[in-house]
Amino acid sequence: MGDKIFKIILFITALIIPLICGGIVYALVTDAYQAFDYFGFFNFLTSTDWNYTEGQEQYGAMPFIIGTLMTTFLALLFCIPFSLPVALFCGEYFKGRKIASILSTVVDLLAGIPSIIYGLWGFFSLRPLIISLNISPQGSSILTASLVLAIMIVPYAASLSSEFIKMIPDDIKESAYSLGATRWEIIHKLFFPIAGSGIFSSYILAIGRALGETMTVTMLIGNTNAIPTSITSTGNSMASIIANQFGEADGLRLSSLIAIALILFLITAIINMIGKIMIKHSRI
Amino acid sequence: MKSNLNIKQRFFKDRSIFVIVCVFSLLSSIPLIAILGEVFVKGISQFSLSFFTLPTPTAYKVLKAVEQGLPIPGGIANGIIGSMIMLLIASAVAIPLGILCGAYIADNSKQRFAKFVSYLTDLLQGTPSVIIGIITYIWIVIPMKTYSALAGSIALCIMMLPLIIRSTEETLRILPSSLKEAGLALGANKAKLMLKVQLPSAFGGIFTGILLAISRVIGETAPLMFTALGCSFIRLSLDKPISAVPLLIWEFFNDPYQQELIWGASLFLLTFVLTLNLLSKYLTRKWKK
């Protein structure tokens, strides 16, 4: 095969990715246009109504944006006390030892479990617990969804953080020990500053994961189309309202759902971009 | 010049934090055990030959069985076959395309366009799967005026592509440059070099990447809900709705009469996905040596 033809083939296959991405943006924008046009872009974003009774149709994204931000933020909050110890366990305390590789395999496997199975587990195991603890009467809530979401993002945050901690050169580490500090003093005063931006970026990427998570949230959040009043109340995230209503929607409602998809797409794209840029700049 | 903490206190703090780290690390492994345990215990009792050979029961059969107090008949064969068909088509397109695209990025890593493609690959990889479902709905389902196996395959294909591109690119990038130089010194042109030397030497990394990509998409539900839709009998045609294992789990979840079948289907899916995951981990470790 000629070099030229080969190059051209490679180039054409590489075109597929810009085509898909361009196509996603184009399709989302054109199909969301009706909703933005009808309600006004700003009004659609800030409106809190979601009413599909014929004749009184009114759609707004605010409850779902808030639902998404609440679940994501809570998931992050619950994830840190577990992912950070795992990162230190595998990246420093037991670095290179069998037990660390076992734990990292176990945590990595968490990332492999399909989200629908997390949803089932949350629904049949965690939800009864939430009910019996009297946290929320029906068990489905922002909190329930966030707890399971937190488990789902632990592997993303932990494995990347531990890579950054591992990257600290041995001689820097030994120099610190030679000055006579305890391990925690070194981790706290030297490792965190050095690996800090890398660890931070791993949490940004974990947020990117949590934002778009669909099935788990749909099964656990309770699916009410209003702004949640507390973390134990029910709600809907952007992804879960789409999963819930897309199948039965048409016309203005379909366009509104696609508009929500567009907003979700933009938010995740920005978050992921920030994360990737930070990672690039935190290589030691 | 006095230490504001004496050595004993400092050691105590150090030890306490070590214990906290260990405890919370071990706690982090509980969810996996809990999930595996629950799915296994509840699911294994449903495993039988007919569970894998029969399609899901119709609503009528379910009602009748419920009335007579019999176990729910039927299995998940329609889902297994649907998942396999869509996976096969998605892989047939995504694997060659992804490898070539990854090769392009690795080969031209200094060029602007390749960097742009690489960035978009990240973007696509980070895109929530529910959005991939919507897009395929707009692109395929609306023009075809029907949900179809084809639409489902395309959704899975779009999800697989960035994963395969990344693993190809990364594996090619860490190949020793001596390999490339030796090839060029022997007078091989770029095409031969890529097809006969670089890609074969990168086989291990690409293969494990493919395994991971398959394990990722096989469990996806959201993108199939608006594309493949689901179907209660075994179907082989591409232009009609088709079922998939995760879709069946979602249906069972929503139908109080069929919840008995949910754990068997979950156990099947989980076993499949985690086996692929472990296999790819094992192979990565083996080939790295």
Add this chain to the structure above:
Amino acid sequence: MEKINTILEFNKTCVSYTQQTMAVKYVTAQIEKNSITSIMGPSGCGKSTLLRAVNLMHKLYPNIRVEGEILLNGENILSMNPIEVRRNIGMVFQRPTPFPTMSIKENILSGFTLNSIRLDKYQKEEIVEQTLKSVSLWEEVKDVLNKKGTFLSGGQQQRLCIARALALKPQILLMDEPTSALDPIATKHIEDLLIELQKDVTILIVTHNMGQAKRISKHSMFMYLGEMVEYDLTENMFTNPKDERTKAYLTGQMG
């Protein structure tokens, strides 16, 4: 050997990585206070391993065992708290290792911050100035104290690392081939500095550079395959080595 004022003493010190392989075998030697002692030998002879044991670096790695005794002022450090030992025994490594997130000033003070010792502003300034002067780096960096340590040249970085170790006023300074990553001019600078420093601190230096050992050290130890082959006044060893292996090494017939 003549009577010396001993500060550090090796007594049948052994270091082993696994049960079978011994990296250092039964080293017994006394190190004189306020002098420079070199440890020489071909690579893999165990000289670095022995040096690191004095700083209890082996305690960071679960598979390394040290047996015998290492006595600091008559006390066995192997049974002491590593933090106390390391406060009294500083160490400088092969590659300069300024802490990348810290400024020059913070690097000098890092021994205190890492050990949770609070200093007031005047103490800090005094320590920074004194220590930097003692490694003759003050004039070069006094205007850029808040810049990152990694901006300095290799030789300056290494002097910064020596200063960082000296700031804690250790009794012994261990150096593991501290000039092997530096150019000849920077090396000369460090050697002059060490000769200057020995009145305040005892220096134990591992080097594969025979010239260096000859230039700066009062005593020299030659190690081969984990054994201490010869330990004597540097002058005696270079003019009249007692062991054939030492002779072979000094005449360049051995790695």
